Amino acid sequence: VQPAIDVFPSATISPVSPYLFSGFLEHLGRCIYGGILPAGPTNFPHTPRNPCPKDQFTETPKELLTKDGFRKDVIELLRDELRVPLVRWPGGNYVSSYHWEDGVGPKDQRKRRPELAWGGEESNQFGTDEFIAWCRETKIEPYIILNMGTGTLEEALRWIEYCNGTGDTYHANLRRRNTGRDEPHNVKYWGLGNEVWGEWQVGQQTAEAYAEKARQWAHAIRLIDPTIKLVVCGQTGLDQWDSVVLDVLADKIDLTSLHLYTGFGPRDRTQKEKEYGRGVYGPDAAEYSIEICRGLINKARVAKNVSKPIKIAFDEYGVWDETVGTPENGLEQYYNFADALAMASWLNVFVRQSDVVDIACIAQSVNVISPLITSATGYFKQTIYHPLHLFSKYMRDGVAVKVQVDSPAFAGETLPQWISPIKGQPKDLDVSAVLSSTDGKKTLSVAVVNRSESKSYDVPLRIAFETVTDVEVHELWHENVQARNGWGKEEEVSVKTRKAKWEGKWTFREHSFTLLILHLA
Ligand code: AHR
Structure with missing residues (x-):
């Protein structure tokens, strides 16, 4: 897929x-x-x-x-x-x-x-x-x-x-x-x-x-x-x-x-x-x-x-x-x-x-x-x-809006309720989106978890009938999935924020959580 x-x-x-x-x-x-x-x-x-x-x-x-x-x-x-x-x-x-x-x-x-x-x-x-x-x-x-x-x-x-x-x-x-x-x-x-x-x-x-x-x-x-x-x-x-x-x-x-x-x-x-x-x-x-x-x-x-x-x-x-x-x-x-x-x-x-x-x-x-x-x-x-x-x-x-996600699926075992003939295997990419509007300006927040432990994905991200002007990115990532915060290492795992140019696609790193704040025209 x-x-x-x-x-x-x-x-x-x-x-x-x-x-x-x-x-x-x-x-x-x-x-x-x-x-x-x-x-x-x-x-x-x-x-x-x-x-x-x-x-x-x-x-x-x-x-x-x-x-x-x-x-x-x-x-x-x-x-x-x-x-x-x-x-x-x-x-x-x-x-x-x-x-x-x-x-x-x-x-x-x-x-x-x-x-x-x-x-x-x-x-x-x-x-x-x-x-x-x-x-x-x-x-x-x-x-x-x-x-x-x-x-x-x-x-x-x-x-x-x-x-x-x-x-x-x-x-x-x-x-x-x-x-x-x-x-x-x-x-x-x-x-x-x-x-x-x-x-x-x-x-x-x-x-x-x-x-x-x-x-x-x-x-x-x-x-x-x-x-x-x-x-x-x-x-x-x-x-x-x-x-x-x-x-x-x-x-x-x-x-x-x-x-x-x-x-x-x-x-x-x-x-x-x-x-x-x-x-x-x-x-x-x-x-x-x-x-x-x-x-x-x-x-x-x-x-x-x-x-x-x-x-x-x-x-x-x-x-x-x-x-x-x-x-x-x-x-x-x-x-x-x-x-x-x-x-x-x-x-x-x-x-x-x-x-x-x-x-x-x-x-x-x-x-x-x-x-x-x-x-x-x-x-x-x-x-x-x-x-x-x-x-x-x-x-x-804001208002939650629909997303359609194509993604490779996880092959291993998850929770018992989930292993069902009805649902099939969970997808690596897990996504939700919220549309907000302040002073006539529309913002679309898209939350993407790439749950694959080892694969990063280059993903076309299409926003139906809207034009994106720019994007603010909040990313939570650590090379080690076992990394912890604790006394004396309070910032070991923390969010990195930056602005980026929007090109209609995004690379979601392996085992990462990315929140894209897309400003719409
Ligand atoms: O949150 C811990 C416990 O988990 C709660 O007391 C109980 O309702 C649940 O089983």
Whole structure:
């Protein structure tokens, strides 16, 4: 196959939802305590692959904190650079035994609890009011997941009343007393449990039992606040679970949540490095899931005669090698360059599928399988930070448009869902495009991942019925796909930006991510 890319700016898919660049905070490892609040000196067990920061035994100085005691550096990065629009909290698996009432009121009276999902203890020093204060400071929309493991419907209704109540009711008044302000927290997005299908979950249920319960919860939640956007707990989008749950709840929900991680570790755990192919081509599995889920959504809508669209909240996605990011090290994974290519492919999937994917939350936003690793006094950006930043900056304010890609395909094994007679093998070239217009000037951003480990491609890039005046190029490339950023080598993997003359074609280097910003006449 001769590689070629055709972009059709007039064939629009959908405006890109800003929520595709959302995040996730879970009470796990050093995400909250260490990433959002300073954790104090820590002897957190780091492995040789995850070496300790130099200042591991240092307290975070007060001047690095906001008046509420949050880390300023993390807030600034998420708010001003990554422009994260929405964050999911408090879990994850954590939420399935979380009682929100333990985390409000005077901090010295909050109950320490055993933490069942990940082990250890929870101090409850970061609860609902702290989360909302942090969201306000970071200009982020809060998205709260309800405890459908050990929690009750009554407790969930109290939580919603506490957050959103404006009347003269007990929990609305309790919030006023605790925060010293009258205005509600106004939490619009609520999730009906986390991964209730998983055997690791506290309170795992069958699809039928969950669907029945979630329907009752949804009904009651709409009575206490009809303005809420409700997210039901789906699985990967193509499972029997998704089908059952959508059939029962299509008339009660606004979104269905999908979870998938790519970047499997080596199958043989004595092997040192990950398998390139299963990681880098893996995100195509998510696209397959989304396509199937779109069908399941429409089937359920037709059966229940629901005219309102139901969107997908891909509210846990990312690159996670479970042999590296383990519960013992708080899921701290140091990413390599190949993982950054996978991250770019993940984002291409969401842009291409932006007519149905409304929310995508990278799991997670800080320290835990995250683009960002903090120490007591600073942070470094992991390899996967760079595609996320480029997409959030250049692929966000516009309309996703259709692309046609001819490309050689990968011959090896990728994710199991993907090895299907329907989809065939994944292409080396993975592309999405967004058309933006500012002050009458049109810009076409074309994101191209060349996933071939060894081949560079000279590619004709045709833009239908448009003339390109000039091009700005952002390229992420490293000769070594195993290269990592880390303490003392923060810039090992970074983006190179330059201007270039447009000649209707581009050379995409082997294993590279290139974002072409084409200015149109
Ligand atoms: O993000 C880490 C964990 O992965 C989450 O807690 C859980 O929902 C998923 O299995």
